[in-house]
Amino acid sequence: DSITLQHGAHRIGNRTDAGMARWRSLRLGQFIHWGLYAIPGGEWKGKTYNGAAEWIRSWKEMPQAEYDNLYKQFNPVNYQPEQWALQAKNMGAKYMIITTKHHDGFCLWPSKYSRYTVASSPWKKDIIGPMVDAYNKNGIDVYLYFSIIDWNHPDWRASPKTPADSIAYGRFKVFVKNQLQELLTKYPTIKGFWFDGTWDDSWKNDGAFSDELEQYLQKIHPGLIIGSRLRADEKGARHFDSNGRLMGDYEQGWERKLPEKIADIHGNDWEGVMTIPENQWGYNARWAGHIKSANELIEMLVKSTSLAGNFVINFGPKSDGTFRTEEVQRMQEIGQWMKVNGAAIYNGGYAGFEKQDWGYYIRKNGTDSVFMVVCNVPVSGDLRVKLPQQTTLTHAATLENPAQAITPEVTGKNEYFLRLETKNFHTPVVILLQTSRNTGNDNGRF
């Protein structure tokens, strides 16, 4: 039995409005982490920072005053938002999330509530506006990343200790509200906010404020899509309130990790965000460790779609406004795959079929079309398909061009083997299954 909460979830179950249905259909997003941290790029005075590049200000080898003065060097002379947007479109991304302000507090838009913005840099001009326009022009929705943590703001507190702290933090909350209102006013076409930096006591212990803030933002811009990382309830619970109910429009906890099986998502909309290296969001000159291949990222996208979630791949542009080669390569390779197989991703969702070793099923939402995305071709070449009761297979073909029709072999009740002509694939191959749910003659007829 649940307890009474003033600032817990105000809705049970997923949003059913058109805006959320659109979000749910997009499936592939591009995350961009860009800011002053791209200038050091994970290194400082010949030393390499082992943490995430966008956290370099917190490194003991980085004098904070020196970091805070990097804004005097921000001048991305090669920044071309139209190029960025075209590149994202060619990758097949349908939405983009841009860091307006990361934990360091530097604003990529000329905020009137702070001097720590692009307006004070050699670049002077607004970065965000041209980016929103370029992406929207290319049919890509834009979401604004906003960090509540603001290491630069004198009134920010991780956990207020004294009455003076609480007064300062009270001023900070007004500042946050003003900046968010400003962002909604300046960029009215954005579809939502992607909040971060909400794990500190100051935020966790003020569920009322996060609730009021969300309602304030929804009043200005009805339909805004905001994930579960914003809110805390009055008991300090985050993402899920003290009754276990999701607070927010989708579960926003999948950062550098993905759910394994459908039970892990508890029927909630969700989104996974992923770095190409192990853990670097902002530009890091020296990528170390494992760098994910396009195939790995494609499989994560397919897995996310098969579990009814969105998948967002992160990129960290350099301080001059260009992208590193490896990131350009990933966007191109993923785009080539999406050009042929995007139909299996966009509007894709959970198929409800028993998972097989060769890969993932994805159901085109609301239809009897089910895609098989084959990531592991069995040595036998036999792709086992087991359909639920009352479901028969009426047709199968690959998504290649020209499509390769497949004649399944019936191996049992609602069970088939599908075979591909060749076994040497270098990217996941997609087969479209037309199924029909029938009543009665369940003879596994093909």
Ligand SMILES: C[C@@H]1N[C@@H](c2cn(-c3ccccc3)nn2)[C@H](O)[C@@H]1O
């Ligand atoms: C989306 C990602 N979230 C930010 C982050 C994650 N974390 C973090 C903080 C505590 C534990 C684990 C992760 N700190 N900052 C990263 O800097 C990036 O912006």
